[in-house]
Amino acid sequence: MTVRTPDHEIDPLFLERWSPRAFDGSDVPDADLQAMFEAARWAPSAYNSQPWHFLYAKRGDANWERFLSLLIPFNQGWAYSASVLIYMISDTMPATGKDGAPQPSSTHAFDSGAAWASLALQATRMGYHAHGMSGIQYELARAELGLPERYQLNAACVIGRIGDPAQLDEKQRAREFPSGRKPQSAFVHAGNWPADLP
Numbered sequence: 660m661t662v663r664t665p666d667h668e669i670d671p672l673f674l675e676r677w678s679p680r681a682f683d684g685s686d687v688p689d690a691d692l693q694a695m696f697e698a699a700r701w702a703p704s705a706y707n708s709q710p711w712h713f714l715y716a717k718r719g720d721a722n723w724e725r726f727l728s729l730l731i732p733f734n735q736g737w738a739y740s741a742s743v744l745i746y747m748i749s750d751t752m753p754a755t756g757k758d759g760a761p762q763p764s765s766t767h768a769f770d771s772g773a774a775w776a777s778l779a780l781q782a783t784r785m786g787y788h789a790h791g792m793s794g795i796q797y798e799l800a801r802a803e804l805g806l807p808e809r810y811q812l813n814a815a816c817v818i819g820r821i822g823d824p825a826q827l828d829e830k831q832r833a834r835e836f837p838s839g840r841k842p843q844s845a846f847v848h849a850g851n852w853p854a855d856l857p
C-alpha cells in the first residue's frame with residue numbers, strides 16, 4: 660500500500676484523487692453531477708473553443724446497460740459497480756474560424772483532457788472518485804453513441820462512491836490503492852530535449 664507523499668507541498672486534493680475499481684453503486688444526485696460538469700466547463704482551452712462533450716448514463720437509467728456494454732470486458736468487470744458512466748468526446752473542428760466557422764484543431768483532445776481533469780478533481784472534492792478508461796470498444800461505441808465523423812471519442816470515465824474491495828477479483832483487489840509517481844527529474848527538463856533521453 661503506497662501512501663502518497665509529495666516531494667513539494669501541493670493542495671491535498673491532487674493526492675486524494677485516485678482511481679479505484681470498487682464502487683458502492685449509490686446514487687449520485689443530479690446536482691452533484693452538475694457541479695462536476697460545471698468544473699469541466701471552466702477548464703481552459705485554445706481560443707476558448709471548449710471542444711469537449713460528455714455523454715453520460717446513470718446507473719439504472721435507460722442507457723446504463725448499453726453504455727456499459729461499450730467498454731472492453733475487463734472494464735465492464737468492475738465499472739458495473741459505479742454510479743455514472745461518461746463518454747468523453749472532443750470536437751475536432753471547433754468554431755474558431757472567421758465568423759465562427761469550424762476549423763481543424765490541434766488541441767481538441769488536450770483541451771478536453773483539461774476538462775476531464777477538472778471534473779475528476781471536483782468529484783474528489785465532493786467525496787466521490789472518478790476513474791478514467793481508454794479500454795473502450797471504440798468503433799462499436801462510436802456507432803452506438805451516434806457520433807458524427809467530426810467528433811473524436813477520447814476516453815470514458817466512471818464516477819461513484821468508493822466500495823468494498825472484496826467485490827473485486829484477486830488481481831484487481833491487489834491493485835486497489837493509490838499509486839505512486841516518477842520523480843520530477845524524469846519529466847521536467849530545463850532547456851532543450853535532454854541528449855540522454857530517447
Ligand SMILES: Cc1cc2nc3c(=O)[nH]c(=O)nc-3n(C[C@H](O)[C@H](O)[C@H](O)COP(=O)(O)O)c2cc1C
Nearest residue numbers: 676677678679734790791792793794795814837838
Ligand atoms: C485516459 C485514461 C485511460 C485509462 N484507462 C483505463 C482503463 O481502461 N482501465 C483501467 O482500469 N484504468 C484505466 N485508467 C486508470 C489509470 O490506470 C490510472 O489513472 C493510473 O494508473 C494512475 O492511477 P491513479 O488515477 O489512481 O492516480 C485510465 C486513466 C486515464 C486517465
